[in-house]
Amino acid sequence: MFGFRGTLLRVNLTTGEIKKEPLNLELAKKYIGGRGLGTKIYYDEVGPNVDAFDEKNKLIVMTGPLSGTQTPTGGRYMVITKSPLTGTIACSNSGGFFGAELKNAGYDGIIVEGKAEKPVYLSIEDDKVEIKDATHLWGKVVSETTDELKKVSPEKSRIMCIGPAGEKLSKIAAIINDYDRAAGRSGVGAVMGSKNLKAIVAKGTTKVDIYDKDGLKASLQDKMKKIKDNGVTGQGLPTYGTAVLVNIINENGVFPTNNFQEAYFEKADNISGETMTDKYLVRKNPCYACPIACGRWVKIEALNMEAGGPEYETLWAFGSDCGVDDIQSIFLANHYCNEYGLDTISAGATIAAAMELYQKGLVKDDELDGLSLKFGDKDAMVEWTKKMGKREGFGDKLAEGSYRLCEMYGVPELSMSVKKQELPAYDPRAIQGHGLQYATSNRGGCHVRGYMISPEILGLPEKLDRHTLEGKAEWVKVFQDLTAAIDSLGLCLFTSFALGAADYAEMLNLVCGFNLTSDELLEAGDRIYNLERMFNLDAGIKPEEDTLPKRLLEDAIPEGPSKGHVHRLSELLPKYYEVRGWDENGIPTKEKLEALGLKNI
Amino acid sequence: MKVRVKLFATLRNGRDKDKVYELNEKTKIKDVIEMLNIDRGDVKILLINGQDADFETELNDGDIVAIFPPVGGG
Numbered sequence: 001m002f003g004f005r006g007t008l009l010r011v012n013l014t015t016g017e018i019k020k021e022p023l024n025l026e027l028a029k030k031y032i033g034g035r036g037l038g039t040k041i042y043y044d045e046v047g048p049n050v051d052a053f054d055e056k057n058k059l060i061v062m063t064g065p066l067s068g069t070q071t072p073t074g075g076r077y078m079v080i081t082k083s084p085l086t087g088t089i090a091c092s093n094s095g096g097f098f099g100a101e102l103k104n105a106g107y108d109g110i111i112v113e114g115k116a117e118k119p120v121y122l123s124i125e126d127d128k129v130e131i132k133d134a135t136h137l138w139g140k141v142v143s144e145t146t147d148e149l150k151k152v153s154p155e156k157s158r159i160m161c162i163g164p165a166g167e168k169l170s171k172i173a174a175i176i177n178d179y180d181r182a183a184g185r186s187g188v189g190a191v192m193g194s195k196n197l198k199a200i201v202a203k204g205t206t207k208v209d210i211y212d213k214d215g216l217k218a219s220l221q222d223k224m225k226k227i228k229d230n231g232v233t234g235q236g237l238p239t240y241g242t243a244v245l246v247n248i249i250n251e252n253g254v255f256p257t258n259n260f261q262e263a264y265f266e267k268a269d270n271i272s273g274e275t276m277t278d279k280y281l282v283r284k285n286p287c288y289a290c291p292i293a294c295g296r297w298v299k300i301e302a303l304n305m306e307a308g309g310p311e312y313e314t315l316w317a318f319g320s321d322c323g324v325d326d327i328q329s330i331f332l333a334n335h336y337c338n339e340y341g342l343d344t345i346s347a348g349a350t351i352a353a354a355m356e357l358y359q360k361g362l363v364k365d366d367e368l369d370g371l372s373l374k375f376g377d378k379d380a381m382v383e384w385t386k387k388m389g390k391r392e393g394f395g396d397k398l399a400e401g402s403y404r405l406c407e408m409y410g411v412p413e414l415s416m417s418v419k420k421q422e423l424p425a426y427d428p429r430a431i432q433g434h435g436l437q438y439a440t441s442n443r444g445g446c447h448v449r450g451y452m453i454s455p456e457i458l459g460l461p462e463k464l465d466r467h468t469l470e471g472k473a474e475w476v477k478v479f480q481d482l483t484a485a486i487d488s489l490g491l492c493l494f495t496s497f498a499l500g501a502a503d504y505a506e507m508l509n510l511v512c513g514f515n516l517t518s519d520e521l522l523e524a525g526d527r528i529y530n531l532e533r534m535f536n537l538d539a540g541i542k543p544e545e546d547t548l549p550k551r552l553l554e555d556a557i558p559e560g561p562s563k564g565h566v567h568r569l570s571e572l573l574p575k576y577y578e579v580r581g582w583d584e585n586g587i588p589t590k591e592k593l594e595a596l597g598l599k600n601i
Numbered sequence: 602m603k604v605r606v607k608l609f610a611t612l613r614n615g616r617d618k619d620k621v622y623e624l625n626e627k628t629k630i631k632d633v634i635e636m637l638n639i640d641r642g643d644v645k646i647l648l649i650n651g652q653d654a655d656f657e658t659e660l661n662d663g664d665i666v667a668i669f670p671p672v673g674g675g
Contacts, residue, residue: 231645231671240610242674247609251667253651274610274618294674312674451675458673459646463653497673561651 002211003065003512004028005106009129011122013195014055014114018129023108029514030597032488032521034064035091036528038080038109042089043531043601045111048539052084052187053169053194059112061102061160061200064490068103068208070216071507072223073492075100075288077177082539083186084194085171085346085401086419086444089535092174092188093448093487094160095287095295096181101158104204116196121161124202125154134198139164141339142176145199154203161199162189163341168391169193170399172346172422176338180308181287181295184343186421186443187401211513219510223495223503227291230498232460237294237494238284242312243273245425245453250320252457252466253561254427257320258375259352260416260551263427264560267325271315275327282306292494300331310334310344313447316425317348318385322355323375333385340389346401349422351384353402353415354394362409369393413550419444419541429552430562431456433464433472436572439546440476442532448493450479460497469568473576481525488528527596530580530588534601543586546573602626602662606633609669612643630666631656645671 001023010019031037038060050056060080067074077099083090102110105124112122119134137145142163149159160177166189173189174182183189192198210216228234236244249255250268257265269275276298285295285308296309310318310330318324318333337344357363358373371387371394372380387395397405402415402422416423421444428435433452441449455475456466464475482501486493489504501518509515516524537543547553552567577584581592593599605621616637624633630647634656646669647654660666 232673236610236670236672237674240672244610244672245674248646248667248669248672251607251609251648251651251669269618274613447675453675454673457646458671460671460673465653493675494673561648 002209009107009110012113013116034062034078034488036488038062048535052082055115062109063099063103067490068100073290076490079183079188081191085187086421089532090186092183092185094181094183096178097288098158098160098177100288101202119196121199137198153201157201157203162192165340165342165389166193172343172401174343180338189341212510216510227498232497233292237292240273241294241296245312246272256427258323259356263557265320270325271319271327313425314344321352324378326378329378332382336385346422350402417445421445428567430565431466435567437476473579477579481522484528485521485525605665607667628660
């Protein structure tokens with residue numbers, strides 16, 4: 001078999017049984033792999049009605065057909081499960097090296113079932129797969145866990161694991177691989193914790209078979225040239241990392257500040273990519289087979305150490321969203337998220353929401369063990385991050401995420417979230433298409449389900465007026481579909497700044513021996529999007545939840561370059577449903593599902 | 602008239618990142634870019650007071666101009 005390894009691992013932690021099953025190639029062709037195929041398998045085997053922490057929930061770790069190949073950024077894996085945060089389907093995507101290594105070990109994915117009696121980890125060394133005791137690792141942070149496992153595993157093993165946050169079932173817990181790469185969102189780390197699964201170690205010695213090696217070689221030269229010649233992937237991201245966005249988003253007046261109470265942060269340059277690069281960057285920290293290398297390695301002064309640096313979203317969440325302009329404090333918060341295994345977006349945004357609760361007098365000092373919860377208090381922010389990771393004191397409430405936190409104080413509307421998942425670093429009140437994307441993302445508040453910032457702010461592939469509604473529903477649909485396809489292939493979304501659907505189809509065909517057109521690739525993306533939608537509807541997520549926090553719909557941005565704008569969702573949503581082939585209530589029509597080959601759903 | 606010009610990312614190399622210039626009336630953004638010796642091909646995004654602009658946009662007293670090369674992330 002080409003591209004795919006042809007084998008799925010099925011590991012039952014209740015019984016200890018480990019099986020190797022053949023991959024269904026016909027299904028793989030229809031759903032590509034990764035996100036798509038994982039969701040299809042999850043839907044068929046588990047369905048929408050299981051509780052996230054129920055033993056019957058499964059955790060599916062999937063690679064794509066291009067993972068582990070030399071295609072640019074082909075190192076990604078995804079984790080598909082029911083989200084404890086949102087109740088939707090979760091699919092969290094990560095880079096680093098783990099995904100490629102799993103593929104080298106001979107597997108397209110792992111289906112983890114059941115729950116171990118005591119903490120365990122899964123050890124994969126080519127054919128040799130074992131469930132091993134992890135009692136001694138329980139309670140350890142990510143770096144300690146990874147170091148310990150490296151000592152007892154084959155050289156150059158790759159490790160993904162949870163930290164204390166996942167063990168303690170924090171609804172915003174991440175899975176961390178290779179020390180500082182995260183399958184971050186939707187609480188997938190807590191599902192792993194609920195199964196008493198501390199880590200998965202992978203080591204492989206065989207490579208993916210390529211259908212047309214010479215053809216692929218020529219094709220990759222072309223793709224690499226496109227990536228190098230593109231200003232974003234060839235220069236902006238390599239030089240500054242994703243942090244390059246801080247200033248441009250702020251200059252547009254859409255940089256959420258103090259829990260989205262404002263949208264312009266006076267001191268943004270202090271936490272910008274330019275500042276990080278000039279003062280603290282040690283080196284780049286690239287993922288597998290990546291010519292872009294946006295990952296950062298920075299100096300953390302307070303700990304006198306070097307570690308993975310923050311992404312743009314993290315600089316925002318712990319920066320302007322908490323009113324903090326000290327970049328070193330953000331480095332620390334980011335580091336503790338990696339150590340405790342927390343999603344940096346949700347963690348920072350939850351602290352920001354807590355700060356607003358405190359500002360409004362809803363959280364009182366007597367709950368806080370003497371620690372401040374004021375916007376702008378950088379040291380307190382770092383402490384709260386640790387307490388959240390440990391569920392210590394008020395940190396226990398923070399670990400539930402901002403929606404449940406705000407609900408405890410009777411004001412869920414102060415949680416800047418969609419479907420209970422925290423929104424990322426772009427104020428949609430003055431980016432209309434991006435707001436529609438937030439409202440309709442299948443995993444709740446998220447920027448990487450259809451990155452409309454690209455056309456609406458960055459001018460790629462063409463510049464759209466961010467305030468207008470015309471054509472936005474159509475753009476959102478195409479972006480969502482293409483994104484679902486890229487995720488499923490096992491590539492990083494950042495390639496899409498330079499590559500288009502035809503490039504992806506070409507690489508897939510050369511690797512796998514398929515003959516998919518770019519339209520068929522997009523149709524597969526559409527199929528995946530609709531499958532996820534059907535899952536969510538069946539899981540009881542109502543279309544009324546395709547919305548934004550009240551603040552963003554009703555209160556205009558108070559100051560700055562985007563002053564006066566609100567999001568006009570009600571004018572966009574009907575058109576979006578229509579473009580998607582859904583009825584006026586947001587339910588996919590029978591005809592639409594049939595056309596996508598989803599009639600049995 | 603006075604216009605504040607902010608430069609970002611690689612455009613800062615060898616230039617002031619944030620400076621107020623005294624300019625003649627009817628100056629356009631392209632004139633500022635030329636004055637700062639910036640290659641047009643290196644410019645991707647132009648903002649005046651946070652709103653999209655282009656090379657031909659005329660500047661007014663008190664304007665804030667932001668000039669970016671191609672950038673992206675997420």
